[in-house]
Every structure is written in structure tokens, then in C-alpha cells.
């Protein structure tokens with residue numbers, strides 16, 4: 001039988017345990033989710049028919065605080081994926097010291113096939129189905145793949161209707177008009193940018209001499225492309241699910257973003273030569289993008305993109321994982337043998353949940369921060385945690401991924417021990 005995504009995710013835990021002083025009890029607690037929910041969501045379609053969608057929410061672990069994690073709308077969503085994403089959220093929140101545990105949710109649907117009204121009914125139906133499972137002190141959803149501010153707005157409105165009071169802190173990534181935070185939409189990209197900027201001097205690299213290829217041009221892929229190109233890095237390739245473009249001289253990222261925003265289609269960028277006064281470029285496939293000879297490769301799409309099958313073809317020097325789980329454990333081993341350093345998702349993409357935390361704090365205090373305050377606090381946290389993890393990796397002579405897990409596991413273990421044995425329903 002082939003290994004599930006969760007089996008693969010669990011290997012990260014096993015790798016880290018060897019380097020942490022942690023009790024058997026604590027390890028046992030972390031091996032399985034606290035609670036998993038699967039729901040059927042009936043949605044009235046525009047043509048009058050009824051369609052039932054499958055939805056999921058997994059609260060993996062709440063030892064450090066209410067569980068936190070996004071909601072994904074994608075045809076491939078299933079319990080194994082959601083459980084793995086919730087596992088990663090647990091370690092991510094601990095790695096950057098947020099007072100949250102980990103969760104994740106999703107609906108098996110292709111949202112591009114739905115009308116706006118159908119999408120709203122599905123979003124509200126999902127919240128209706130998981131309402132007893134969530135809340136500002138229990139579990140706090142947010143955006144992920146193919147969900148956004150508008151969807152979070154419908155969801156928080158639905159939850160508030162169910163509770164018969166306004167509950168802004170129950171969901172983050174909301175529109176500003178509903179209590180959202182400035183800076184949340186770009187936070188994942190900006191957090192990753194701070195990680196890269198912190199590490200660049202340690203890797204003896206300079207921006208202008210650093211070439212970058214980015215897989216995925218959605219919320220986070222486009223944001224990191226924009227930030228890096230504006231800072232002077234040479235972004236030579238970008239792609240989305242249909243394919244990508246490459247030029248060794250560096251792409252004009254702002255033009256690509258504005259073209260994509262105006263046509264709502266990235267594909268048009270590489271399909272219509274008329275728009276490509278951008279610069280001469282070559283059309284490439286996603287597989288080709290992964291194999292480019294660049295300094296930095298940034299997977300910013302979905303999990304399992306670099307695996308045993310293609311790891312030996314990777315020529316990038318460094319991989320910064322903005323997507324969750326883009327590199328499998330088997331690929332990690334091959335990349336390590338090739339001298340390619342991987343900077344892990346639970347650190348690199350933690351900017352999003354960090355600003356979600358800031359949003360939750362603002363909602364609970366009723367006092368709202370400026371963009372400067374948000375970005376300064378985000379920078380402080382990302383830089384400090386990056387350097388801590390770098391130091392662990394150096395001291396213990398382990399990979400950055402294992403170091404990030406060691407860092408997170410130490411904090412989780414402290415929370416488990418602090419709770420005492422009552423949590424285990426002693427004999």
C-alpha cells in the first residue's frame with residue numbers, strides 16, 4: 001500500500017524526536033489528531049438542482065491554544081490531506097511561537113465551476129456544518145488555496161448569524177470592512193520575503209545575483225514574486241496550474257500581475273504573444289520550471305511537487321517552501337545528498353498565520369493597528385525565529401527542516417508537560 005500524505009508528514013516528527021528531550025507521553029499525544037469532522041453540505045444550485053459537497057475540518061492539537069488554520073476549496077481535498085495540513089499547522093504555530101494549535105479545513109469542489117451565488121451558498125453551508133466545532137476560543141479558520149477575503153466575509157457573517165451576535169475573532173482573513181487586518185492578504189509572501197532576506201547573507205548571496213523560479217501564481221506566489229523582483233532579485237520564471245514562462249534576463253513581474261488582475265487569467269500571459277512586450281520569454285511546463293538551473297526555487301502551489309521521481313532533476317541551490325508540503329521526505333533525502341538546502345514550509349510560510357494572529361488580537365481588543373505596526377511585528381517575529389532555527393541547525397548539524405521541527409517540538413513539549421498527567425486520564 002502506498003504511503004499516505006499523513007504518513008509522510010509523520011516522518012518529520014520521527015526525524016525531530018531524536019534531537020529533542022521529550023517524554024514518550026508527549027510523543028504519543030502528537031501522533032494523532034484531537035478531532036476530525038467530515039460533513040455533507042447540501043447546496044441549491046442556480047438551476048434548481050441540489051448538490052451535496054463533502055467538507056472536512058481537523059483540529060489536530062490545541063495544547064498551545066485554540067486551533068488555527070485555513071480552509072481549502074479544491075477538487076482533491078480529502079481527509080488525509082486536511083489532517084496533514086492540520087498537523088503542519090500545529091508545528092508551524094509552535095515554530096513561530098503563536099498561542100495557537102493547528103487545524104485545517106476544506107471542501108472537495110472546483111470553485112471555478114460555481115457561480116458567485118453558488119459559491120456563497122457553499123461557503124455559508126460549510127460554516128453551518130462545522131459551527132459547533134469552531135469559535136474564537138476553539139478553532140479559527142482562515143483562507144487557503146482558492147478561498148479569499150470575500151469567502152471569509154460570507155463565512156464570518158454566517159457564523160455571527162448562527163451565534164446571534166457579531167463574532168469577528170472567529171475567522172481571520174476577513175474583508176477590512178468586517179474587522180479584517182491590514183496586511184493579511186500579502187502576509188504569507190511578506191513573511192517568506194523576510195525569511196529569505198534574513199538568510200541571504202548567511203548563504204553568502206546578493207539580491208542582484210540571485211535568480212528565482214516560482215511555481216504557483218496565486219495569493220502567495222504572486223506576492224513573493226512581486227516583493228522579490230521589487231527588491232532586485234531576478235525572478236526568471238513563474239507558473240500556474242496550466243504552465244509558465246521563463247526568461248534568463250528576469251521577468252517584468254508587476255506587468256504580469258497587472259495583466260493577470262485585469263484578465264483574471266494568468267494563462268493569457270503566456271498564451272497571447274501580444275501582451276508579451278513584457279520581455280522575450282519562453283513558455284515552459286510546470287515540470288520544466290522545477291528543473292531550472294536557478295539559485296532559489298519557490299514552490300507556492302500544492303503539496304508533493306518535488307518527490308522521489310523528480311528530486312534528482314532539481315538544479316536549484318535552495319528551495320524555500322511557501323506551499324505546504326511541496327517536498328516529500330523521500331525527496332528531502334535526495335536533495336540533501338545533492339547539497340540542495342530546503343527551507344521548510346512551517347517556517348517560510350508562517351507569515352500568513354502570524355498576521356492572522358494579529359487580526360484575532362485586534363478583533364478581541366477592538367483596537368486596530370497600522371500597516372507599519374503589522375509589518376514591523378511580522379518582520380521581528382520572522383527574523384527572530386529564522387535565526388533561532390538556523391542556530392539549532394548549526395549546533396546540531398541537522399537540516400533546517402529538522403531544526404524547525406525540533407524548535408516547534410520543544411515548545412509543544414513544554415505545553416504538554418505543563419498541563420500535567422491529568423490530561424491523560426490517569427489510571
Ligand SMILES: NC(=O)C1=CN([C@@H]2O[C@H](COP(=O)(O)OP(=O)(O)OC[C@H]3O[C@@H](n4cnc5c(N)ncnc54)[C@H](O)[C@@H]3O)[C@@H](O)[C@H]2O)C=CC1
Nearest residue numbers: 144145146216217218219220240241300301323324349352
Ligand atoms: N493563503 C495563505 O495565506 C497561505 C497559503 N499557504 C500555502 O501556499 C500555497 C498556495 O496557496 P495560495 O496562494 O493561497 O492559493 P491560490 O489558490 O491563491 O493559488 C494557488 C496557485 O497555484 C497554482 N497551481 C495549482 N496547481 C499547480 C501546479 N501543479 N503547478 C503550478 N501551479 C499550480 C494555481 O494556478 C494558483 O496560481 C498552498 O500550499 C497553501 O496551503 C501557506 C500559508 C498561508
Ligand SMILES: O=C(O)CCC(=O)C(=O)O
Nearest residue numbers: 069070142144352353356
Ligand atoms: O491564517 C491562518 O490562520 C492559516 C493560514 C494557513 O492555512 C497556513 O498557514 O497554511
